[in-house]
Amino acid sequence: MHAPIAEPWRAGRSLAAELRAILMIARKEWTIFRRYPSWVIAMFIWPVLLPLGYIFTARALGGPDGAAVASFQRIAGTSDYVSFIVLGSVMWMWLNMTLWDVGMYLRNEQMHGTLESNWLCPTWRVSIMLGGALTKMLISVVFIFVGLLEFRLLLGVNVLYGNFGPALLAFLLTIPIIHGIGIAFASLVLRFKEANAMVFLVRGIVMIFCGITFPVAILPGWMQSVAAVLPGAPFVAYRDGRLMLEDVPLHEMAQAHGTPLYVYSKAAMLAALAAYQRGLAGRNALICYALKANSTLAVLKVFADAGCGFDIVSGGELERALAAGGAPGKIVFSGIGKTRAEIRRALDVGIRCFNVESLAELDVISEVAQACGQTARISIRVNPNVDARTHPYISTGLKGNKFGIAHEHALAAYQHAARLPGLQVVGIDCHIGSQITEVAPYLEAMDRVLDLVATIEAAGIAIHHIDLGGGLGIDYAGETPPAADALWPALLARLDARGYGDRALMIEPGRSLVGNAGVCLTEVLYLKPGEQKNFCIVDAAMNDLPRPAMYQAYHAIVPLEAAGAQQEPQVYDVVGPICESGDWLGRERSLAVAAGDLLAVLSTGAYCSSMGSTYNTRPRPAELLVDGAAAHLIRARESVSDIYRSERLVPTKA
Numbered sequence: 001m002h003a004p005i006a007e008p009w010r011a012g013r014s015l016a017a018e019l020r021a022i023l024m025i026a027r028k029e030w031t032i033f034r035r036y037p038s039w040v041i042a043m044f045i046w047p048v049l050l051p052l053g054y055i056f057t058a059r060a061l062g063g064p065d066g067a068a069v070a071s072f073q074r075i076a077g078t079s080d081y082v083s084f085i086v087l088g089s090v091m092w093m094w095l096n097m098t099l100w101d102v103g104m105y106l107r108n109e110q111m112h113g114t115l116e117s118n119w120l121c122p123t124w125r126v127s128i129m130l131g132g133a134l135t136k137m138l139i140s141v142v143f144i145f146v147g148l149l150e151f152r153l154l155l156g157v158n159v160l161y162g163n164f165g166p167a168l169l170a171f172l173l174t175i176p177i178i179h180g181i182g183i184a185f186a187s188l189v190l191r192f193k194e195a196n197a198m199v200f201l202v203r204g205i206v207m208i209f210c211g212i213t214f215p216v217a218i219l220p221g222w223m224q225s226v227a228a229v230l231p232g233a234p235f236v237a238y239r240d241g242r243l244m245l246e247d248v249p250l251h252e253m254a255q256a257h258g259t260p261l262y263v264y265s266k267a268a269m270l271a272a273l274a275a276y277q278r279g280l281a282g283r284n285a286l287i288c289y290a291l292k293a294n295s296t297l298a299v300l301k302v303f304a305d306a307g308c309g310f311d312i313v314s315g316g317e318l319e320r321a322l323a324a325g326g327a328p329g330k331i332v333f334s335g336i337g338k339t340r341a342e343i344r345r346a347l348d349v350g351i352r353c354f355n356v357e358s359l360a361e362l363d364v365i366s367e368v369a370q371a372c373g374q375t376a377r378i379s380i381r382v383n384p385n386v387d388a389r390t391h392p393y394i395s396t397g398l399k400g401n402k403f404g405i406a407h408e409h410a411l412a413a414y415q416h417a418a419r420l421p422g423l424q425v426v427g428i429d430c431h432i433g434s435q436i437t438e439v440a441p442y443l444e445a446m447d448r449v450l451d452l453v454a455t456i457e458a459a460g461i462a463i464h465h466i467d468l469g470g471g472l473g474i475d476y477a478g479e480t481p482p483a484a485d486a487l488w489p490a491l492l493a494r495l496d497a498r499g500y501g502d503r504a505l506m507i508e509p510g511r512s513l514v515g516n517a518g519v520c521l522t523e524v525l526y527l528k529p530g531e532q533k534n535f536c537i538v539d540a541a542m543n544d545l546p547r548p549a550m551y552q553a554y555h556a557i558v559p560l561e562a563a564g565a566q567q568e569p570q571v572y573d574v575v576g577p578i579c580e581s582g583d584w585l586g587r588e589r590s591l592a593v594a595a596g597d598l599l600a601v602l603s604t605g606a607y608c609s610s611m612g613s614t615y616n617t618r619p620r621p622a623e624l625l626v627d628g629a630a631a632h633l634i635r636a637r638e639s640v641s642d643i644y645r646s647e648r649l650v651p652t653k654a
């Protein structure tokens with residue numbers, strides 16, 4: 001092989017010279033663009049043409065308040081189809097435009113015979129590509145804002161909903177990503193020449209699999225797995241057409257243990273925990289797993305062995321934590337309704353502290369501690385009145401919620417606690433909600449808590465630790481919550497900037513540690529066509545998996561055999577056998593299934609089995625813990641006799 005030709009004249013070029021070269025090339029492309037007025041005219045017309053067909057079709061089928069709108073609401077989580085289409089179409093056109101204009105830049109130079117001469121210019125080739133892309137990038141940015149402005153003026157559609165700042169930031173971060181794709185695409189065009197075919201192929205794939213004109217949830221199960229990485233990946237994934245959890249084929253688990261069946265990935269739990277550990281590295285921090293998310297003993301032991309503490313909300317959870325090997329000195333007792341017996345038991349075993357939620361509770365803990373001859377370490381949970389931007393049922397930090405002591409009354413509560421015998425104030429606690437997908441609510445809550453710390457300590461009461469709760473969300477249906485190792489550096493930076501970086505920290509994650517580590521396996525019992533909708537009746541029900549019935553929660557539902565069913569896909573409501581209309585697991589799901597097929601309900605590691613019941617005298621499912629290629633039974637399937645074993649009949653009178 002010949003050595004590459006050296007280009008010594010380029011090595012000594014300054015950054016300023018390269019910037020001038022980039023600008024010169026960009027100016028050339030701008031000159032070419034404005035010589036063709038048809039392109040400028042198209043820029044103002046094209047953004048509104050593509051979406052109109054979809055919008056008018058939707059209105060024709062369902063009307064503004066019709067069944068089609070209701071169906072879309074169930075699938076996409078919003079009834080605003082117009083905004084969905086506008087934003088999706090504009091972004092798709094932007095990507096299409098970028099692929100074409102940036103990708104074709106080098107091909108056009110090649111076709112006009114100028115590429116080689118440009119390549120030989122005394123400047124970096126990267127500068128040539130950036131210069132060619134710069135004008136295209138600026139034009140495409142103008143194109144985006146023209147499209148959004150036109151829809152605002154013509155149809156009254158405002159896709160930003162007042163969140164202009166965050167939207168602009170997200171847009172600015174997207175610019176280099178999309179144009180980087182365009183530059184990469186340009187190299188492919190040079191190699192394969194057939195630019196038109198490549199553009200048509202790529203944009204067709206994007207149109208189908210990226211949820212631009214319809215939610216990804218409407219796709220057949222196997223297509224959903226192509227459109228987006230399955231929630232729980234890489235631990236949940238298809239291999240050779242079969243759904244796997246780590247290295248265990250899930251269909252084998254269903255055959256061996258029956259359905260409904262919960263299966264959890266140990267590696268997924270530890271990977272989620274590792275993200276928190278990375279984010280908190282070098283800090284005096286205790287991670288207390290929120291037991292209520294999933295309280296199965298073997299799951300608790302995974303976290304106990306990893307050095308975690310536990311956040312508990314009942315005497316029963318205390319006993320579970322201890323049974324799983326949890327250290328009492330790492331247990332935090334939260335909850336608004338602790339009984340005297342629970343408080344006494346917690347003091348006896350020596351828990352780390354109580355998170356107190358009312359003045360009345362302070363008085364009771366003081367009484368019990370005195371009676372036991374002990375000192376109860378307490379932290380007061382403050383309600384900061386911060387909107388976590390989550391489902392109302394799992395929002396806990398607003399004035400209307402039952403949790404905590406109002407921010408404006410917190411100082412008085414701390415002063416009251418400091419006067420009570422048998423109590424030692426050690427910290428402050430805040431928890432604003434669950435399934436939080438943004439950083440901003442955490443930062444707002446932290447600022448309000450730190451304001452209080454300053455006020456409380458100015459009153460002479462020391463705060464030794466700051467407990468910022470949990471609540472970080474997971475990906476159920478395409479949500480993009482911040483990763484724990486990205487969230488916590490941002491929060492710690494704010495903590496440091498406020499001068500509290502030396503304080504001990506506690507956090508109480510639950511869902512984010514176990515949610516995507518679990519799947520619920522279920523068998524299709526019957527397919528029932530209806531006048532208005534079709535029903536896929538499975539053997540899992542709301543007693544096994546209550547989140548959809550309680551919160552209208554979305555869980556992805558996919559077949560265990562990606563290519564198994566030979567039936568044509570149909571849209572079904574996936575429902576259980578319980579005699580309640582609210583007994584459903586998924587609405588409007590496109591599935592190719594037959595009776596006897598096996599399905600997996602994904603992201604069911606949190607608030608599923610732990611919230612289960614025996615309603616309709618249905619025994620609770622078995623549970624497995626997967627560790628690599630091994631699957632361990634960690635909860636035996638309940639029997640009917642187990643359900644009523646503690647019940648007693650009244651003797652019949654003679």
